[in-house]
Amino acid sequence: MGxxxxxxxxxxxxxxxxGRAFKMKRAVKLPYVDFSTPALRLAACEKEVxxxxxxxxxxxxxxxxxxxxxxxxxxxxxxxxxVDAVIEMVRFDQSRLLDRMATAGELTPSLMTAVARMIVGYxxxxxxxxxxxxxxxxxxxxxxxxxxxxxxxxxTKREIETFAGAFRTALARHSGLLDRRExxxxxxxxxxDLHLRNICLFDGEPRLFDxxxxxDQIASIDVLYDLAFLLMDLWHRxxxxxxxxxxxxxxxxxxxxxxxxxxPFFIAVRxxxxxxxxxxxxEEGSADSGKLAAEARSYFELARTFLQQTPPRLVAIGGxxxxxxxxxxxxxxxxxxxxxxxxxxESDRIRKAMHGVPAETRLPDNAYRPDVSDRxxxxxxxxxxxxxxxxxxVVADAVFDRPADRERIxxxxxxxxxxxxxFWLEADPLVLWQRVSExxxxxxxxxVDILSRxxxxxxxxxxxxxxxxxxxxxxxxxxxxxxxxxxASETLRTAS
Numbered sequence: 001m002g003x004x005x006x007x008x009x010x011x012x013x014x015x016x017x018x019g020r021a022f023k024m025k026r027a028v029k030l031p032y033v034d035f036s037t038p039a040l041r042l043a044a045c046e047k048e049v050x051x052x053x054x055x056x057x058x059x060x061x062x063x064x065x066x067x068x069x070x071x072x073x074x075x076x077x078x079x080x081x082x083v084d085a086v087i088e089m090v091r092f093d094q095s096r097l098l099d100r101m102a103t104a105g106e107l108t109p110s111l112m113t114a115v116a117r118m119i120v121g122y123x124x125x126x127x128x129x130x131x132x133x134x135x136x137x138x139x140x141x142x143x144x145x146x147x148x149x150x151x152x153x154x155x156t157k158r159e160i161e162t163f164a165g166a167f168r169t170a171l172a173r174h175s176g177l178l179d180r181r182e183x184x185x186x187x188x189x190x191x192x193d194l195h196l197r198n199i200c201l202f203d204g205e206p207r208l209f210d211x212x213x214x215x216d217q218i219a220s221i222d223v224l225y226d227l228a229f230l231l232m233d234l235w236h237r238x239x240x241x242x243x244x245x246x247x248x249x250x251x252x253x254x255x256x257x258x259x260x261x262x263x264p265f266f267i268a269v270r271x272x273x274x275x276x277x278x279x280x281x282x283e284e285g286s287a288d289s290g291k292l293a294a295e296a297r298s299y300f301e302l303a304r305t306f307l308q309q310t311p312p313r314l315v316a317i318g319g320x321x322x323x324x325x326x327x328x329x330x331x332x333x334x335x336x337x338x339x340x341x342x343x344x345x346e347s348d349r350i351r352k353a354m355h356g357v358p359a360e361t362r363l364p365d366n367a368y369r370p371d372v373s374d375r376x377x378x379x380x381x382x383x384x385x386x387x388x389x390x391x392x393x394v395v396a397d398a399v400f401d402r403p404a405d406r407e408r409i410x411x412x413x414x415x416x417x418x419x420x421x422x423f424w425l426e427a428d429p430l431v432l433w434q435r436v437s438e439x440x441x442x443x444x445x446x447x448v449d450i451l452s453r454x455x456x457x458x459x460x461x462x463x464x465x466x467x468x469x470x471x472x473x474x475x476x477x478x479x480x481x482x483x484x485x486x487x488a489s490e491t492l493r494t495a496s
Contacts, residue, residue: 135175139171192218310393426467
Protein backbone atom coordinates (compact mmCIF):
# COMPACT_ATOMS: atom_id res chain seq x y z
CA MET A 1 0.00 0.00 0.00
CA GLY A 2 2.95 2.33 0.53
CA UNK A 3 3.63 4.99 3.18
CA UNK A 4 0.85 6.88 4.96
CA UNK A 5 0.74 10.67 4.67
CA UNK A 6 -1.26 12.59 7.29
CA UNK A 7 -2.86 16.02 6.89
CA UNK A 8 -4.22 17.93 9.90
CA UNK A 9 -6.85 20.69 9.94
CA UNK A 10 -8.55 22.29 12.93
CA UNK A 11 -11.48 19.84 12.76
CA UNK A 12 -10.29 16.93 10.58
CA UNK A 13 -7.49 14.44 9.98
CA UNK A 14 -6.86 13.02 6.51
CA UNK A 15 -4.73 9.95 5.85
CA UNK A 16 -3.42 9.32 2.33
CA UNK A 17 -2.38 5.80 1.39
CA UNK A 18 -2.14 4.20 -2.02
CA GLY A 19 -5.02 5.33 -4.20
CA ARG A 20 -7.30 6.22 -1.29
CA ALA A 21 -7.82 9.05 1.18
CA PHE A 22 -9.51 8.52 4.55
CA LYS A 23 -10.92 11.55 6.34
CA MET A 24 -11.79 11.54 10.05
CA LYS A 25 -13.53 14.17 12.14
CA ARG A 26 -11.54 15.28 15.17
CA ALA A 27 -13.25 14.82 18.54
CA VAL A 28 -13.76 18.55 19.16
CA LYS A 29 -16.56 20.72 20.50
CA LEU A 30 -16.36 24.35 19.38
CA PRO A 31 -18.92 27.19 19.24
CA TYR A 32 -19.79 26.25 15.66
CA VAL A 33 -19.26 22.45 15.55
CA ASP A 34 -19.78 19.43 17.81
CA PHE A 35 -17.89 16.24 16.91
CA SER A 36 -17.53 15.12 20.52
CA THR A 37 -19.05 11.61 20.17
CA PRO A 38 -18.62 8.78 17.64
CA ALA A 39 -22.31 9.02 16.71
CA LEU A 40 -22.00 12.73 15.91
CA ARG A 41 -18.89 12.08 13.83
CA LEU A 42 -20.63 9.28 11.91
CA ALA A 43 -23.62 11.51 11.14
CA ALA A 44 -21.30 14.28 9.95
CA CYS A 45 -19.41 11.86 7.67
CA GLU A 46 -22.64 10.59 6.13
CA LYS A 47 -23.91 14.11 5.52
CA GLU A 48 -20.60 15.21 4.01
CA VAL A 49 -20.69 12.40 1.45
CA UNK A 50 -24.31 13.20 0.57
CA UNK A 51 -23.71 16.92 0.07
CA UNK A 52 -20.42 16.66 -1.81
CA UNK A 53 -21.86 14.22 -4.34
CA UNK A 54 -23.45 17.33 -5.92
CA UNK A 55 -20.13 18.85 -6.91
CA UNK A 56 -17.56 16.05 -6.89
CA UNK A 57 -19.17 12.86 -8.23
CA UNK A 58 -16.66 10.03 -8.26
CA UNK A 59 -14.43 11.60 -5.63
CA UNK A 60 -16.40 10.44 -2.56
CA UNK A 61 -16.75 6.65 -2.24
CA UNK A 62 -18.68 6.31 1.01
CA UNK A 63 -18.49 6.13 4.82
CA UNK A 64 -16.64 3.39 6.74
CA UNK A 65 -17.32 2.61 10.40
CA UNK A 66 -14.29 1.88 12.61
CA UNK A 67 -15.17 -0.85 15.11
CA UNK A 68 -13.32 -2.44 18.01
CA UNK A 69 -13.51 -6.22 17.83
CA UNK A 70 -13.50 -8.71 20.72
CA UNK A 71 -9.73 -9.14 20.47
CA UNK A 72 -9.22 -5.37 20.77
CA UNK A 73 -8.29 -4.80 17.13
CA UNK A 74 -9.73 -1.89 15.15
CA UNK A 75 -11.26 -2.81 11.79
CA UNK A 76 -13.48 -1.30 9.13
CA UNK A 77 -17.19 -2.16 9.37
CA UNK A 78 -16.78 -5.00 11.86
CA UNK A 79 -19.28 -6.49 14.29
CA UNK A 80 -17.85 -4.77 17.35
CA UNK A 81 -18.61 -1.41 18.94
CA UNK A 82 -18.22 1.62 16.67
CA VAL A 83 -15.50 3.90 17.97
CA ASP A 84 -15.22 6.27 15.01
CA ALA A 85 -16.05 6.81 11.35
CA VAL A 86 -14.11 7.82 8.24
CA ILE A 87 -14.96 9.02 4.76
CA GLU A 88 -13.31 7.01 2.00
CA MET A 89 -12.31 9.03 -1.06
CA VAL A 90 -10.37 8.64 -4.26
CA ARG A 91 -6.90 10.03 -3.73
CA PHE A 92 -6.08 12.73 -6.25
CA ASP A 93 -2.85 14.49 -7.09
CA GLN A 94 -2.35 17.02 -4.28
CA SER A 95 -0.54 19.33 -6.69
CA ARG A 96 -3.93 19.83 -8.38
CA LEU A 97 -5.40 21.49 -5.32
CA LEU A 98 -5.88 25.13 -6.21
CA ASP A 99 -4.03 26.33 -3.12
CA ARG A 100 -0.98 24.32 -4.24
CA MET A 101 -1.40 25.66 -7.77
CA ALA A 102 -1.53 29.19 -6.36
CA THR A 103 1.76 28.63 -4.53
CA ALA A 104 3.29 27.25 -7.74
CA GLY A 105 2.04 30.21 -9.78
CA GLU A 106 -0.21 27.98 -11.88
CA LEU A 107 -3.53 29.79 -11.48
CA THR A 108 -4.51 31.30 -14.82
CA PRO A 109 -7.34 33.63 -15.86
CA SER A 110 -8.88 30.86 -17.99
CA LEU A 111 -8.86 28.39 -15.09
CA MET A 112 -10.34 30.91 -12.67
CA THR A 113 -13.00 31.85 -15.24
CA ALA A 114 -13.97 28.16 -15.36
CA VAL A 115 -14.08 28.10 -11.55
CA ALA A 116 -16.35 31.16 -11.47
CA ARG A 117 -18.75 29.62 -13.96
CA MET A 118 -18.80 26.34 -12.04
CA ILE A 119 -19.73 28.20 -8.85
CA VAL A 120 -22.55 30.06 -10.61
CA GLY A 121 -24.00 26.74 -11.77
CA TYR A 122 -23.68 25.30 -8.27
CA UNK A 123 -25.47 28.27 -6.71
CA UNK A 124 -28.27 28.21 -9.26
CA UNK A 125 -29.00 24.56 -8.42
CA UNK A 126 -28.72 25.03 -4.65
CA UNK A 127 -31.96 24.92 -2.60
CA UNK A 128 -33.34 28.27 -1.46
CA UNK A 129 -33.47 28.75 2.29
CA UNK A 130 -35.89 31.09 4.07
CA UNK A 131 -34.98 30.89 7.75
CA UNK A 132 -35.05 34.52 8.81
CA UNK A 133 -33.89 37.83 7.43
CA UNK A 134 -30.62 38.23 5.59
CA UNK A 135 -29.27 40.60 8.23
CA UNK A 136 -30.27 38.18 11.00
CA UNK A 137 -28.29 35.42 9.28
CA UNK A 138 -25.16 37.59 9.19
CA UNK A 139 -25.69 38.58 12.81
CA UNK A 140 -25.39 34.88 13.63
CA UNK A 141 -22.04 34.74 11.83
CA UNK A 142 -20.79 37.77 13.76
CA UNK A 143 -21.90 36.15 17.02
CA UNK A 144 -19.94 32.99 16.16
CA UNK A 145 -16.90 35.13 15.33
CA UNK A 146 -17.05 36.93 18.65
CA UNK A 147 -17.41 33.66 20.53
CA UNK A 148 -14.44 32.25 18.62
CA UNK A 149 -12.23 35.25 19.42
CA UNK A 150 -13.19 34.84 23.07
CA UNK A 151 -11.47 31.44 23.20
CA UNK A 152 -8.08 32.85 22.13
CA UNK A 153 -5.47 35.19 23.59
CA UNK A 154 -3.95 36.29 20.25
CA UNK A 155 -5.94 39.55 20.29
CA THR A 156 -6.59 41.93 23.16
CA LYS A 157 -10.07 42.45 24.55
CA ARG A 158 -10.00 46.06 23.33
CA GLU A 159 -9.08 44.97 19.80
CA ILE A 160 -11.89 42.44 19.73
CA GLU A 161 -14.46 44.95 21.01
CA THR A 162 -13.44 47.59 18.44
CA PHE A 163 -13.40 44.96 15.69
CA ALA A 164 -16.86 43.68 16.62
CA GLY A 165 -18.24 47.22 16.78
CA ALA A 166 -16.99 47.99 13.27
CA PHE A 167 -18.68 44.86 11.93
CA ARG A 168 -21.99 45.65 13.59
CA THR A 169 -21.90 49.19 12.18
CA ALA A 170 -21.32 47.77 8.70
CA LEU A 171 -24.10 45.22 9.18
CA ALA A 172 -26.55 47.97 10.14
CA ARG A 173 -25.56 49.89 7.00
CA HIS A 174 -26.27 46.90 4.75
CA SER A 175 -29.23 45.36 6.59
CA GLY A 176 -31.90 46.58 4.17
CA LEU A 177 -30.16 45.11 1.12
CA LEU A 178 -29.39 41.87 2.96
CA ASP A 179 -33.06 41.46 3.87
CA ARG A 180 -34.20 42.18 0.31
CA ARG A 181 -31.80 39.56 -1.01
CA GLU A 182 -33.12 36.97 1.44
CA UNK A 183 -36.67 37.69 0.25
CA UNK A 184 -35.48 37.33 -3.36
CA UNK A 185 -34.10 33.83 -2.73
CA UNK A 186 -30.39 34.68 -2.54
CA UNK A 187 -29.95 32.68 0.68
CA UNK A 188 -29.23 29.10 -0.36
CA UNK A 189 -27.74 25.84 0.87
CA UNK A 190 -24.23 26.77 -0.21
CA UNK A 191 -20.78 25.23 0.04
CA UNK A 192 -19.89 27.30 3.08
CA ASP A 193 -16.11 26.69 2.98
CA LEU A 194 -15.29 27.84 -0.53
CA HIS A 195 -11.57 28.57 -0.53
CA LEU A 196 -8.74 27.41 -2.80
CA ARG A 197 -7.87 24.34 -0.72
CA ASN A 198 -11.39 23.00 -1.27
CA ILE A 199 -11.23 23.21 -5.07
CA CYS A 200 -9.26 20.70 -7.11
CA LEU A 201 -8.73 19.65 -10.69
CA PHE A 202 -10.30 16.19 -10.93
CA ASP A 203 -10.48 14.47 -14.31
CA GLY A 204 -9.21 17.74 -15.78
CA GLU A 205 -12.11 19.85 -14.47
CA PRO A 206 -12.34 22.16 -11.44
CA ARG A 207 -14.44 20.55 -8.69
CA LEU A 208 -15.68 21.81 -5.35
CA PHE A 209 -15.38 19.43 -2.42
CA ASP A 210 -15.38 19.39 1.40
CA UNK A 211 -18.45 21.60 1.84
CA UNK A 212 -19.83 22.44 5.29
CA UNK A 213 -21.92 19.56 6.61
CA UNK A 214 -21.70 20.07 10.36
CA UNK A 215 -23.64 23.33 10.78
CA ASP A 216 -26.59 24.22 8.54
CA GLN A 217 -26.50 27.82 9.75
CA ILE A 218 -22.96 28.28 8.43
CA ALA A 219 -23.91 26.86 5.01
CA SER A 220 -27.35 28.54 4.64
CA ILE A 221 -25.98 31.83 3.39
CA ASP A 222 -26.13 34.48 0.70
CA VAL A 223 -24.57 33.14 -2.49
CA LEU A 224 -22.21 36.13 -2.63
CA TYR A 225 -21.09 35.47 0.93
CA ASP A 226 -20.23 31.96 -0.24
CA LEU A 227 -18.21 33.40 -3.15
CA ALA A 228 -16.53 35.89 -0.82
CA PHE A 229 -14.43 33.19 0.86
CA LEU A 230 -12.70 32.41 -2.45
CA LEU A 231 -12.19 36.11 -3.19
CA MET A 232 -10.73 36.66 0.28
CA ASP A 233 -8.39 33.69 -0.11
CA LEU A 234 -7.09 34.95 -3.45
CA TRP A 235 -6.60 38.47 -2.10
CA HIS A 236 -4.85 37.25 1.05
CA ARG A 237 -2.45 35.16 -1.04
CA UNK A 238 -1.51 38.17 -3.15
CA UNK A 239 -3.69 37.64 -6.23
CA UNK A 240 -5.93 40.76 -6.30
CA UNK A 241 -6.32 40.71 -10.09
CA UNK A 242 -7.54 37.09 -10.03
CA UNK A 243 -9.91 37.87 -7.17
CA UNK A 244 -11.36 40.72 -9.20
CA UNK A 245 -11.57 38.55 -12.31
CA UNK A 246 -13.44 35.76 -10.48
CA UNK A 247 -15.84 38.32 -9.04
CA UNK A 248 -16.53 39.88 -12.43
CA UNK A 249 -16.90 36.57 -14.27
CA UNK A 250 -19.29 35.35 -11.56
CA UNK A 251 -21.42 38.50 -11.77
CA UNK A 252 -21.40 38.34 -15.58
CA UNK A 253 -22.92 34.86 -15.45
CA UNK A 254 -25.17 35.31 -12.41
CA UNK A 255 -26.51 38.80 -13.28
CA UNK A 256 -26.40 39.74 -9.59
CA UNK A 257 -25.43 43.41 -9.76
CA UNK A 258 -27.40 44.54 -6.71
CA UNK A 259 -25.23 42.46 -4.38
CA UNK A 260 -21.92 43.81 -5.67
CA UNK A 261 -21.70 46.52 -3.02
CA UNK A 262 -21.91 43.86 -0.27
CA UNK A 263 -18.75 42.05 -1.32
CA PRO A 264 -16.23 44.13 0.71
CA PHE A 265 -18.31 43.47 3.85
CA PHE A 266 -18.72 39.79 3.03
CA ILE A 267 -14.98 39.42 2.41
CA ALA A 268 -14.22 41.19 5.69
CA VAL A 269 -16.45 38.71 7.54
CA ARG A 270 -14.68 35.82 5.82
CA UNK A 271 -11.29 37.19 6.83
CA UNK A 272 -12.52 37.54 10.41
CA UNK A 273 -13.65 33.91 10.39
CA UNK A 274 -10.18 32.80 9.30
CA UNK A 275 -8.64 35.05 11.95
CA UNK A 276 -10.61 33.50 14.80
CA UNK A 277 -10.24 29.92 13.54
CA UNK A 278 -6.48 30.34 13.18
CA UNK A 279 -6.27 32.03 16.58
CA UNK A 280 -8.10 29.05 18.08
CA UNK A 281 -5.39 26.75 16.71
CA UNK A 282 -2.76 28.83 18.51
CA GLU A 283 -4.32 27.86 21.84
CA GLU A 284 -3.62 24.19 21.11
CA GLY A 285 0.05 24.87 21.86
CA SER A 286 1.57 23.45 18.69
CA ALA A 287 5.17 24.09 17.66
CA ASP A 288 3.85 26.42 14.96
CA SER A 289 1.95 28.65 17.40
CA GLY A 290 4.06 31.71 16.55
CA LYS A 291 3.48 31.27 12.85
CA LEU A 292 -0.24 30.68 13.42
CA ALA A 293 -0.53 33.81 15.56
CA ALA A 294 1.05 35.88 12.78
CA GLU A 295 -1.31 34.33 10.25
CA ALA A 296 -4.32 35.08 12.46
CA ARG A 297 -3.11 38.66 12.75
CA SER A 298 -2.78 38.97 8.95
CA TYR A 299 -6.40 37.89 8.47
CA PHE A 300 -7.47 40.29 11.21
CA GLU A 301 -5.76 43.21 9.46
CA LEU A 302 -7.20 42.15 6.10
CA ALA A 303 -10.69 42.26 7.58
CA ARG A 304 -10.02 45.78 8.83
CA THR A 305 -8.90 46.82 5.35
CA PHE A 306 -12.07 45.52 3.71
CA LEU A 307 -14.27 47.25 6.29
CA GLN A 308 -12.89 50.66 5.36
CA GLN A 309 -15.28 52.71 3.23
CA THR A 310 -13.85 53.95 -0.07
CA PRO A 311 -15.54 56.60 -2.24
CA PRO A 312 -16.78 55.25 -5.60
CA ARG A 313 -15.37 56.32 -8.94
CA LEU A 314 -16.06 55.61 -12.60
CA VAL A 315 -13.18 54.88 -14.96
CA ALA A 316 -13.92 54.51 -18.68
CA ILE A 317 -11.47 52.81 -21.05
CA GLY A 318 -12.04 53.57 -24.73
CA GLY A 319 -10.15 52.80 -27.90
CA UNK A 320 -10.42 51.09 -31.24
CA UNK A 321 -10.52 47.32 -31.60
CA UNK A 322 -7.14 45.82 -30.76
CA UNK A 323 -6.06 48.71 -28.54
CA UNK A 324 -6.09 46.47 -25.44
CA UNK A 325 -9.12 47.91 -23.63
CA UNK A 326 -10.22 44.69 -21.96
CA UNK A 327 -6.69 43.69 -20.96
CA UNK A 328 -6.12 47.10 -19.38
CA UNK A 329 -9.54 47.11 -17.71
CA UNK A 330 -8.82 43.74 -16.09
CA UNK A 331 -5.35 44.86 -14.96
CA UNK A 332 -6.82 48.06 -13.53
CA UNK A 333 -10.11 47.00 -11.94
CA UNK A 334 -8.66 45.37 -8.81
CA UNK A 335 -7.16 48.74 -7.86
CA UNK A 336 -10.25 50.92 -8.44
CA UNK A 337 -12.48 51.68 -5.47
CA UNK A 338 -12.97 49.42 -2.47
CA UNK A 339 -11.36 45.98 -2.64
CA UNK A 340 -11.95 43.56 -4.33
CA UNK A 341 -12.08 46.38 -6.89
CA UNK A 342 -14.40 47.69 -9.54
CA UNK A 343 -17.18 46.01 -11.45
CA UNK A 344 -16.14 45.84 -15.11
CA UNK A 345 -19.03 46.82 -17.37
CA GLU A 346 -17.93 45.52 -20.77
CA SER A 347 -19.81 46.20 -24.01
CA ASP A 348 -18.83 42.90 -25.66
CA ARG A 349 -20.17 40.80 -22.78
CA ILE A 350 -23.33 42.87 -22.45
CA ARG A 351 -24.02 42.52 -26.18
CA LYS A 352 -23.67 38.73 -25.93
CA ALA A 353 -25.91 38.60 -22.85
CA MET A 354 -28.58 40.67 -24.60
CA HIS A 355 -28.62 38.08 -27.39
CA GLY A 356 -28.72 35.19 -24.91
CA VAL A 357 -25.46 33.55 -25.97
CA PRO A 358 -22.19 32.76 -24.13
CA ALA A 359 -19.51 35.43 -24.27
CA GLU A 360 -17.36 33.35 -26.65
CA THR A 361 -20.16 32.83 -29.22
CA ARG A 362 -19.80 34.91 -32.37
CA LEU A 363 -22.78 37.11 -33.27
CA PRO A 364 -24.02 37.90 -36.79
CA ASP A 365 -23.31 41.29 -38.34
CA ASN A 366 -26.83 42.58 -37.65
CA ALA A 367 -26.09 42.38 -33.91
CA TYR A 368 -23.78 45.35 -34.48
CA ARG A 369 -26.25 47.71 -36.15
CA PRO A 370 -26.18 51.27 -34.72
CA ASP A 371 -29.57 50.82 -33.05
CA VAL A 372 -28.37 47.63 -31.33
CA SER A 373 -25.20 49.39 -30.21
CA ASP A 374 -27.37 52.17 -28.76
CA ARG A 375 -29.14 49.57 -26.62
CA UNK A 376 -25.81 48.10 -25.53
CA UNK A 377 -24.44 51.47 -24.42
CA UNK A 378 -27.72 52.32 -22.69
CA UNK A 379 -27.49 49.03 -20.78
CA UNK A 380 -23.87 49.78 -19.87
CA UNK A 381 -24.87 53.19 -18.56
CA UNK A 382 -27.78 51.76 -16.56
CA UNK A 383 -25.60 49.10 -14.94
CA UNK A 384 -22.87 51.61 -14.15
CA UNK A 385 -25.42 53.97 -12.62
CA UNK A 386 -26.93 51.21 -10.48
CA UNK A 387 -23.55 50.24 -9.05
CA UNK A 388 -22.41 53.84 -8.52
CA UNK A 389 -25.67 54.72 -6.75
CA UNK A 390 -25.05 51.92 -4.26
CA UNK A 391 -21.49 53.04 -3.54
CA UNK A 392 -19.56 50.70 -5.83
CA UNK A 393 -16.92 51.61 -8.41
CA VAL A 394 -17.04 50.82 -12.13
CA VAL A 395 -14.59 50.34 -14.98
CA ALA A 396 -16.45 50.78 -18.28
CA ASP A 397 -14.86 48.98 -21.25
CA ALA A 398 -16.06 49.80 -24.78
CA VAL A 399 -14.91 51.40 -28.03
CA PHE A 400 -16.55 54.73 -27.10
CA ASP A 401 -15.76 56.19 -30.52
CA ARG A 402 -19.15 57.93 -30.79
CA PRO A 403 -19.50 61.22 -28.86
CA ALA A 404 -22.99 60.25 -27.67
CA ASP A 405 -21.64 57.08 -26.07
CA ARG A 406 -18.93 59.01 -24.25
CA GLU A 407 -21.46 61.55 -23.03
CA ARG A 408 -23.75 58.80 -21.72
CA ILE A 409 -21.11 57.20 -19.53
CA UNK A 410 -19.75 60.54 -18.29
CA UNK A 411 -23.28 61.59 -17.32
CA UNK A 412 -23.70 58.44 -15.20
CA UNK A 413 -20.94 59.75 -12.92
CA UNK A 414 -21.79 63.45 -13.20
CA UNK A 415 -25.44 62.96 -12.19
CA UNK A 416 -24.30 61.27 -8.98
CA UNK A 417 -21.48 63.63 -8.12
CA UNK A 418 -18.92 60.86 -8.56
CA UNK A 419 -15.42 61.37 -10.01
CA UNK A 420 -15.07 60.35 -13.66
CA UNK A 421 -11.84 59.47 -15.44
CA UNK A 422 -11.86 58.76 -19.18
CA PHE A 423 -8.87 57.22 -20.96
CA TRP A 424 -8.39 56.68 -24.68
CA LEU A 425 -5.93 53.95 -25.71
CA GLU A 426 -3.96 54.68 -28.86
CA ALA A 427 -1.83 52.42 -31.04
CA ASP A 428 -0.42 52.49 -34.55
CA PRO A 429 -3.02 51.17 -37.07
CA LEU A 430 -0.59 48.44 -38.16
CA VAL A 431 -0.35 47.25 -34.55
CA LEU A 432 -4.15 47.27 -34.25
CA TRP A 433 -4.55 45.24 -37.46
CA GLN A 434 -1.99 42.70 -36.28
CA ARG A 435 -3.63 42.30 -32.87
CA VAL A 436 -7.12 41.90 -34.30
CA SER A 437 -6.05 39.44 -36.99
CA GLU A 438 -4.22 37.28 -34.43
CA UNK A 439 -6.97 37.36 -31.80
CA UNK A 440 -8.46 33.99 -30.84
CA UNK A 441 -11.37 33.38 -28.49
CA UNK A 442 -12.82 35.87 -26.04
CA UNK A 443 -16.00 37.96 -26.20
CA UNK A 444 -14.89 40.37 -28.94
CA UNK A 445 -16.14 39.73 -32.49
CA UNK A 446 -14.02 42.49 -34.03
CA UNK A 447 -12.43 41.77 -37.41
CA VAL A 448 -10.00 43.75 -39.54
CA ASP A 449 -13.00 44.99 -41.57
CA ILE A 450 -14.65 46.35 -38.43
CA LEU A 451 -11.36 47.96 -37.41
CA SER A 452 -11.03 49.58 -40.84
CA ARG A 453 -14.47 51.16 -40.48
CA UNK A 454 -13.54 52.44 -37.01
CA UNK A 455 -10.37 54.03 -38.38
CA UNK A 456 -12.34 55.74 -41.14
CA UNK A 457 -14.79 57.25 -38.62
CA UNK A 458 -12.01 59.09 -36.75
CA UNK A 459 -13.19 59.09 -33.15
CA UNK A 460 -11.88 62.60 -32.54
CA UNK A 461 -10.99 61.97 -28.90
CA UNK A 462 -10.44 65.37 -27.30
CA UNK A 463 -11.72 65.23 -23.72
CA UNK A 464 -10.39 61.87 -22.54
CA UNK A 465 -6.75 61.43 -21.60
CA UNK A 466 -4.81 59.69 -24.38
CA UNK A 467 -2.27 57.00 -23.62
CA UNK A 468 -0.06 54.78 -25.76
CA UNK A 469 -1.22 51.16 -25.49
CA UNK A 470 1.87 49.64 -27.12
CA UNK A 471 3.32 48.76 -23.70
CA UNK A 472 2.92 46.15 -20.99
CA UNK A 473 -0.63 46.19 -19.53
CA UNK A 474 0.70 46.43 -15.97
CA UNK A 475 2.68 49.56 -16.90
CA UNK A 476 -0.32 51.17 -18.58
CA UNK A 477 -2.55 50.36 -15.59
CA UNK A 478 0.01 51.90 -13.23
CA UNK A 479 0.14 55.06 -15.36
CA UNK A 480 -3.65 55.39 -15.37
CA UNK A 481 -3.76 55.00 -11.60
CA UNK A 482 -1.17 57.75 -11.21
CA UNK A 483 -3.25 59.98 -13.50
CA UNK A 484 -6.44 59.82 -11.46
CA UNK A 485 -4.55 60.02 -8.17
CA UNK A 486 -2.89 63.20 -9.42
CA UNK A 487 -6.21 64.59 -10.68
CA ALA A 488 -7.88 63.77 -7.36
CA SER A 489 -5.09 65.54 -5.44
CA GLU A 490 -5.43 68.64 -7.65
CA THR A 491 -9.20 68.65 -7.10
CA LEU A 492 -8.72 68.55 -3.33
CA ARG A 493 -6.17 71.40 -3.47
CA THR A 494 -8.54 73.51 -5.57
CA ALA A 495 -11.45 72.83 -3.23
CA SER A 496 -9.40 73.85 -0.20
